[in-house]
Amino acid sequence: MGKEPFIELIEVTKTYRLDANAVVALDHVNLSIARNEFLAITGKSGCGKSTLINMIGGLDSPDQGKVIIDGEDLSAMDDRSLTLFRRNRIGIIFQFFNLLPILTLEENIALPHLLKEGANSLNEKIDRLLVEMDLTQRRHHKPHELSGGEMQRVAICRALINDPDLILADEPTGNLDSVSGRQVLEILRRLKEEQGKTIILVTHSPEGAAMTDRILRMKDGRIIVDQP
Ligand code: ADP
Ligand code: MG
DSSP: OOOOOSEEEEEEEEEEEETTEEEEEEEEEEEEEOTTOEEEEEOOTTSSHHHHHHHHTTSSOOSEEEEEETTEEGGGSOHHHHHHHHHHHEEEEOTTOOOOTTSOHHHHHHHHHHTSTTOOSHHHHHHHHHHHTTOGGGTTOOGGGSOHHHHHHHHHHHHHTTOOSEEEEESTTTTSOHHHHHHHHHHHHHHHHHHOOEEEEEOSOHHHHHTSSEEEEEETTEEEEEEO
16 A cells, blocks of 8 residues: 655646736646655746645645645635644745744744643743754844844744644745855754654755755746656
8 A cells, every 4th residue: 555645736726817817826736745755846936836835834725626734635624624734733934034023032933832722831842942943042032133044043933833744934045145044954954854844945046955855846837847
């Protein structure tokens, strides 16, 4: 019996309509991703990378086709189940960090956890993440007091606070200098190696793609190269 893929996209299609114009952002995409795989998605701006990530993250839904994660069809879930699934199983990291400016670093990290019922052992978890991400000195700072690299490491802590098995990173190094960018890539690699996470990384950086297990290239809403 073959092993079930962790993530499976079947004929996923998404069209955006702006007035009379239709943009096919995803065009019958089929894709299987194994548990603990580190996958890179590359391709020119506008080719559908973020749309693909958003489908897998349950942030957007396909017009046609299915997204199945760990045997669960996202389109068959009601809003509440999908929200819980996202919160507990998926961590998302964005290019522009998406930190809340009025909250301190530790409050930003705690946020997804506070949304959960029965939250406990939060401080311990935050302490551990701050040490892992080399941010212990910054705990009570606000985002504007941090460097880009530090802000992205805070966003990684926030993505990890509920211990998801899947990490989605949409151009996480796109706004960082090369040293901070490399640090973020090394952290992602470590999350795969040491914690068994499954990671999907959208990147323009050949260095970033080279650190993954498989590189997928997209063009006009389709996957054109899928090389191991
Ligand atoms: P990428 O992340 O590869 O740059 P996107 O997935 O963001 O590409 O976008 C794919 C295509 O879909 C682009 O042509 C983009 O303009 C279009 N698109 C994405 N989101 C929307 C939206 N909310 N409304 C209209 N068009 C969109
Ligand atoms: Mg994008």
